[in-house]
Amino acid sequence: MSRPLTLLVVGFILGSWPMRRGVADEGMWLPTDLPAEALQAQYGFALTEAFRTKLMLASVRFPGASGGFVSPDGLVVTNHHVGSDAIQKLSTPGRDLMRDGYTARTRADELPCPDLELNVLQSIEDVTARIAAAVTPAMAPAAAAAARRAVTGDIEKESFTKTGLRSEVVTLYQGGLYHLYRSKKYTDVRLVFAPESAIAAFGGDVDNFEYPRTSLDVAFFRAYENGKPARVPHYFRWSAAGPAENDLVLVTGHPGTTNRLETLAKLKHRRDVTLPYDLARLRAYEAAMIQFSEQSPAKRREAATVLHGLANRRKAFAGQLQGLLDAGVMAQKAASEEELMRPTLAGVQPVQVTGPLTDRYPGTAWAKVAAAQTRLTAFEREYALLERADAFFSDLYPVARHCVRLADELPKPNADRLREYRDSNLDSLKLTLYSPAPVSRGLELARLAAALTFLAEQLGGEHPTVVKLLAGKSPADRAADLAAGTKLADVAERKRLVEGGRTAVEASADPLVKLAKLIDADARALRKRYEDEVEEVERQAYAAIADVRFKAFGKAVAPDATFTLRLAFGTVKGYAVEGKTLPFHTTFGDAYRRWEDLEKRDPFALPPRWVERRAKLDRATPFNFVSTADTIGGNSGSPVLNRAGEVVGVNFDRNRHGLVRNFVYTDVQARHVAVHSRAVIEALTKVYDAQALADELTATTPETP
């Protein structure tokens, strides 16, 4: 039901989007390349150096998501759904923090999270030239990929050795630029406050990617150092007022993935191959998790986080597919690609006179990307099933594989290792690998059964991999054996295997370890094939395309999202759907109205505390609001700032019109959705009696220099 797309596509064509900044608020901007001119020109906002510094040092990276420091004592705000993995892991029989929420009354009550790591970006260095020097044009793709892996490993290792900071080479513009990002890491992170999941995700899957919205999707954690709250030099103050309509807002965070600069051939590949496969997989897993959940309230709790993640991705991918199946969107993509490509074809002889430009000019970078998709199609499913481990949907299979691979990788020189086993990544890996978080054997069984069944459906019952992995059993029976037999739920066993190295792994009779060993050579071969035949070819081709784009437009087009720190900006405003104008914010009153209209039942059941205290709350309090700023998945938990750099909201979603933003930016109806800063204070004080936390947020302590 993305009817307005047709309208906005017309807009794109007129504006010749997306090659230049045709749409005002487009862009997820690099910290090194902030849109100071645009902010000045469009909003009269002067981006100061101090603001820039604070953006970098007060923004916090959660795994795959965002947050920000909001007090000098290391207090961090993010979304409840970002924190839910940690909140779930802190729950025990008799203490269900997802259902009941949690408020630490004192610092001593703050609960240490078993495996949560936060990162704060400290510096950025352009390493494009060094990488370009190591990967020479004469190299064949496999050699080039090896050289690129090696130089990347060297850069990261050198940086880590020199600074002790987490060091990561980031690929931008699909290979057009390489930056070295150094981050400070916090591994002692404690839960300060979480609301009940029923209000954090009010409306559940129904409301996900929808607006109007009424969710308190926030949680607070605190970073600790040396057993004490971290003293952080930069943080965002909390605005008690929140945003007004038409205000400028700035969103700082770690948007994950966009595909706006991808070629037409890549987008068609996503539309016809990748997304249909991923949707089939997500639906298979989601169906299995729903069936598991329905068996009892206890199982429902066990599967809740996994299920939420699946439903969220299923909905996002479904929205992407709708966008790519819209002929208008694809026609626009084709037109803009041709506009960029045409000038480069002057004087080049086409090999044929009809068909797509990539067929006519097979020597171009665009044609090379197209050819890589053809190669990818031949093995993409096997790659995803075995190396991405789609066939082993589970918490413990990744543990088994890490044990197997660590035994093989650690004896190698750093630069020769698979990326995740390089020295600079080992501490973070061990944090998750040795997490004491409980593992549900029943959930493992249900997940593995769904995944092994999906494997067989995808490859067929006589595929050698399927025959090998099922070992003569049905998928359900094989999963039952794996789940019943593994000892990897025990962290001591994991440590024993990792510390025992190859000898211990070879001797292990653990069925999951044996499974990981059984398939490892195949999985590694697929990874190498992917890196050599697809990734490296794309890197080189996109680097060439980026050159063309830089020459034409400079850096006026932001790179696609890469889970690294970006700034977006936009205007707080509502929009019209089917003739009806939706306001820029909702209120607590709206939540209570929907609760009553929808018979107070799940997912519209309010938590008991919200029911009991409903007379105390000011129902006119703004609850959620929207703006035109350019966000995507990964921006969850992003602080939304006003001109003064104060938090006026916490981004937690975008609406369904924004689902197409992977491919095109639009501000006609697409909006991101944030929790209003006033709602947080009102709820903390009136519902949760968390006055101390509210005071910490609104205190006027000066920043330490």
Place this chain on the structure above:
Amino acid sequence: MSRPLTLLVVGFILGSWPMRRGVADEGMWLPTDLPAEALQAQYGFALTEAFRTKLMLASVRFPGASGGFVSPDGLVVTNHHVGSDAIQKLSTPGRDLMRDGYTARTRADELPCPDLELNVLQSIEDVTARIAAAVTPAMAPAAAAAARRAVTGDIEKESFTKTGLRSEVVTLYQGGLYHLYRSKKYTDVRLVFAPESAIAAFGGDVDNFEYPRTSLDVAFFRAYENGKPARVPHYFRWSAAGPAENDLVLVTGHPGTTNRLETLAKLKHRRDVTLPYDLARLRAYEAAMIQFSEQSPAKRREAATVLHGLANRRKAFAGQLQGLLDAGVMAQKAASEEELMRPTLAGVQPVQVTGPLTDRYPGTAWAKVAAAQTRLTAFEREYALLERADAFFSDLYPVARHCVRLADELPKPNADRLREYRDSNLDSLKLTLYSPAPVSRGLELARLAAALTFLAEQLGGEHPTVVKLLAGKSPADRAADLAAGTKLADVAERKRLVEGGRTAVEASADPLVKLAKLIDADARALRKRYEDEVEEVERQAYAAIADVRFKAFGKAVAPDATFTLRLAFGTVKGYAVEGKTLPFHTTFGDAYRRWEDLEKRDPFALPPRWVERRAKLDRATPFNFVSTADTIGGNSGSPVLNRAGEVVGVNFDRNRHGLVRNFVYTDVQARHVAVHSRAVIEALTKVYDAQALADELTATTPETP
């Protein structure tokens, strides 16, 4: 979790199943070929001619399911889930018969169902010879298929003209036998009693295909003739006592589909192509329906019946796939096929010396079935999407297509028409086509959006069919246009189109009619291709295989299920799972225990009436029971009879161990599940105050001759 399969497979191999009657209670027997000898030998039960006559004339066929007369006044028992389509259609805003149930206090309160047709088999005639004479060995497959269609049409038309009875040629043994079935039709059918869906389907999808079970999955209808309750000469008396452990029971009904006599190649095709496709489709539709349902209680009610059907098939197909992925099951299938095939190969020169027998002996019937699967793979998805109309999951698209096709078909001679438009089928077709049952536009939109998206996922965005059907829009937008624009929810508009014939259809601007026209030539071509290249080839090959089997074993192997009347028999007994013995029946007390253990929430929430009256009920009343009788989908609603021909239960499901019964019979753990006859009387009298209905069931009126 079908661990016991491995055990039972060993049993098969030892017993050389399924070529002869190695397992005691196997078989869904034809009324013309009842297992009198086996019943005498195994159970000392003498099958009388009177019993045989009553089986045929008191068994009632529901669309795709079963039931039986249980009073001389046309009272019919079936399952609630069989009646739910009718029950849902009788619901109106303010009268939710699914949620609240229904009890007609007097005959005047019995509610006429808008489009329910019941059939009662009257006679059976073997027409194999006439068909064999019309289809000669010299004919090419397309000509043979045409000849077979023509002679079938002639037989049905002649019978219908002569008798006025619904006349249908039934294919048995996949083409080994052809029988003409004549049925008496009842189209004035009224709802007498339905329990609340919460107790009819207690445990919902969680309990579906599981045991122990506690569901009151029964409903009562009454057949009317000339505005009065039909006086029926044969009916099954109700047993107030029900069955005891180890009793013989006989199950009469219309099992739908088994695949036990299919060749190994066909089963592998199902495993690797058909079932994965169907599961992907069911999961896509189910996900869409769940999302629709969660939006509000009203939408949940609208989608309930559709969703139940999807979940049920998803679970059944998933169980089938697990069975076919079990290497033991397939090895047994291969061994029994080889045993049947070997003697026919004496003196035949193989074309190669290794590989499957079907490759070595390409001239055999088994090889022809294998070759047909290869051809089918090339177009099966398109066939399913367009001709089976998977791409148009909807209530109104079938209406549109019937309008379009009736305009083309009715002017043709009877025998040249597509089967569903032959004279003998037209009355039944119009009953559903002109059904005044309400259609939810929102549900239509959600279903069409899911289906058109699935179409694009399956064929890709540039497939000509996808481009043609989407007409430049995203699937969601296209579905919105179709759902908003069609007038086919109005029965008068349907009649106008059908009565206006080709002129009216050609002139129609209805978007669904235009869609049906747009795709009809493609869909018909796929149907012809399927009939000529696959179905006809299989018919001939299976006829040859059936000959081999008949020569070896006579009719000691029952034909695969075909939705026609069959008799199964078995023993009432429990079974062991993971060392624990499950009793042969459950009790009302079990239902109340689970209600409390599972926090009284959906799908384990009891209806208010069951909560209020819980003190009145005898909790020791047997509720559901199991037996070894051989059933499959389509047996839903089957009367379960004792030696006296009395109803001791109403079959409504089989357990998960029985899901593999499509391919192999087993009685180690596989059971069908039935509502106990005593539970029905106890509930009618104590919960529903339906004493009159209970009296009608237990009255001792003699049968009219």
